[in-house]
Amino acid sequence: MSSCVLAFDTSNYTTSCAVFDGEGGVNSGRLLDVAPGELGLRQSDALFSHVRRLPEIVEALPVDGQIVAVGASETPREVEGSYMPCFLAGVAEARALAHVLKVPYFGFSHQQGHIAAAAWSAGRMELLETPHLAWHLSGGTTELLYVRPEGAAVRCEILGGTRDVSAGQLIDRTGRLLGLQFPAGKALDALSREAREKASYLPKKDGCFFSLSGVEHKMKEMKERGGPDAEIAYFALASVVRAVHQATEEAKRRCGDLPVLYSGGVASNSLLREMTPEGVFAQPRYSTDNAMGTAILTWRAVTALG
Secondary structure, eight states, X not given: OOEEEEEEEEOSSEEEEXXXXXXXXXXXXXXXXXXXXXXXXXXXXXXXXXXXXXXXXXXXXXXXXXXXXXXXXXXXXXXXXXXXXXXXXXXXXXXXHHHHHTOOEEEEEHHHHHHHHHHHHTTOGGGGGSOEEEEEESSSOEEEEEEEEETTEEEEEEEEXXXXXXXXXXXXXXXXXXXOOSSXXXXXXXXXXXXXXXXXXXXXXXXXXXXXXXXXXXXXXHHHTTOOHHHHHXXXXXXXXXXXXXXXXXXXXXXXXXXEEEESGGGGOHHHHHTOTTSEEOOHHHXXXXXXXXXXXXXXXXXXXX
């Protein structure tokens, strides 16, 4: 019987479970339900939703092989004090299963999982063995990272990113302004394709850091003037892309011409991909919150034990 690992990721938006056998894997996941007009969930509501939904997510996952380890995303980042209650759902499930199956349990950060999933799905697993730059672009995080290998996983150092509104928050706020359902990423991406006037704004920067609140202000002004929805959608997305490019260029001046990996739900945006041909992108389905990266790191950890 072949061997595989099982892993969980219960972020603020998605309940996810994955299996991985060293070469390929399967992921099972579902977005948490958010009421129309809302921009997310309270942590208590997210945690309850994960606990209620985990059985059906696990039952939908085909496990073909002997489970030799179980892993979970424990924290948002691998730094002291990084904590979100919603991850407790996946950790509790993973640790209980590991005990019953009598196999090792491994914990990682949500951010480490994003980077591993992006590298694997892009066919660039060697990036986990060498220093590189990475963007984590999501609903709650917009960070430019210097990434270096550390054991079975990676260590991330923040070089830049947003100082206020995250890229994902800006996108979802734009979506609400235009009457789109949360999360608004896919719908806003599609709407931006209809734009005739393609304007954008370069946010204020401080080294590799920038602020997106100015983009939000100008976007609202466009709406008040009766600007077409498609052009507002394009403006928001293209302005995020310009900010990301500017910060990346500064990071390369400091760190050298390193590969740049793009992870997180916002990294699935087609405009960002088209305007960044030199970037290393996760496959869209592995850009969003999913347990695949955590499963990959769990496999690396258990195989390192011999």
